[in-house]
Amino acid sequence: MKEKNFGKITLSNNQARVCVPVMGKTTEEVLQQLKSVVEMEPDIIEWRGDFFETDNNEGYLNVLKQMKDVNENIPVIFTIRTDSEGGNKKIGWNEYCDLCLFIAEKGKEFNVEFVDVEVFKDDKANELINSLHEKGMNVIGSNHHFDKTPDKEEMVKILSTIEKSGADVCKLAVMPRDKKDVEVLIEASKETDEKIKAPIITMSMGELGAVTRVIPKITKTSVTFAAGVSASAPGQPGIKVVRKLLQENKHCPLQGNIAIIGFMGTGKTTVSSALSKITGLKEIDVDAYIVEKAKMSISEIFEKYGEEYFRNLETESLREIANNKNQIISCGGGAVLKDENVDILKNSGTIVLLTATPETIFDRVKDHTHRPILNNDMSLSHVKSLMEKREPRYQSVADIKVNVDSNDRILTCYDMLCKLEEKG
Known part of the structure; x- marks a missing residue:
């Protein structure tokens, strides 16, 4: 069993943690969604900062302070998903780095346990990851393909490259075109888990790939994403569905x-x-x-x-x-x-x-x-x-x-x- 502790949470290839996104555009929307999500009792909350509308980094900090009043203990992933990887924000590399480092500097006291870094956004991503580590922040290195599923060898290479960049957790999300693509993602996940030391997060998006979100024993994913107030990616089932299916997968009571x-x-x-x-x-x-x-x-x-x-x-x-x-x-x-x-x-x-x-x-x-x-x-x-x-x-x-x-x-x-x- 592969297991690694990150402050308030331990990630393992034997038990997937459930993460639910918060995607509000305004402070009021963020806090309203957060309140609903906290009541769902997920293991992790992802704040999709790319949906939040603000002119400066201090705007994010002001929201984080208020989020702490609503969410006392659940660890948070801070994510800026850029438009190049299916996100909601067009942002240059320097501005992206400044924001990630700003959150790393201030975020720990407001439950931010991870900052998501798009490893293939710039060839200096490893320098950003090193700087985040210097500030005591854990890093999820990510890569998203909203238009295809790469072949198995390429996906294993992507996750291995993310680990080599210094990321603590390696994440890959792909879009399937057919059932075979889903099976290829599963095989790539299993092979990568045996090959690298870092915990992995993998998923095949859309309705076709939704099953990959609830079979952690097969994919070895350490985190699975579920919809709370809204879904952050295609095919994201609700948290109640995910919880139920994870339970059945772990302790299948079926006989005959x-x-x-x-x-x-x-x-x-x-x-x-x-x-x-x-x-x-x-x-x-x-x-x-x-x-x-x-x-x-x-x-x-x-x-x-x-x-x-x-x-x-x-x-x-x-x-x-x-x-x-x-x-x-x-x-x-x-x-x-x-x-x-x-x-x-x-x-x-x-x-x-x-x-x-x-x-x-x-x-x-x-x-x-x-x-x-x-x-x-x-x-x-x-x-x-x-x-x-x-x-x-x-x-x-x-x-x-x-x-x-x-x-x-x-x-x-x-x-x-x-x-x-x-x-x-």
């Missing part, structure tokens, strides 16, 4: 298998993947299992052998899968229409139904060509007709029901885990 069922387009595969990362349970996609077993696609099986053959193969596969425990099983849309399949799933764990409106389903599947039961009639009325036939069955076999119309897999996982916990 979790079978995810629902009509096509409810996101069974996507939700199963996210839940797997959050809980650490193995994910099994039944359709993918069948494809591997049969050495042909689902459409090809239907076309060559018919639906009855496919359903028998599905039952055989479910029986094989259910021999193992503590898995998340993503089932095909028709899996639970057969009593034998339901018995297999119920005997091995809990059945969770994902629900959505016909309009949501149609919007998600209308451009798909790999849905055998829709290929002859890709219309909203056909989707409604099929759902009306299947919905009573889904409802009758499900132990837990979770609506997915929001299309937010993190909130879906949160809702599911809460209901699983209530069920015991």
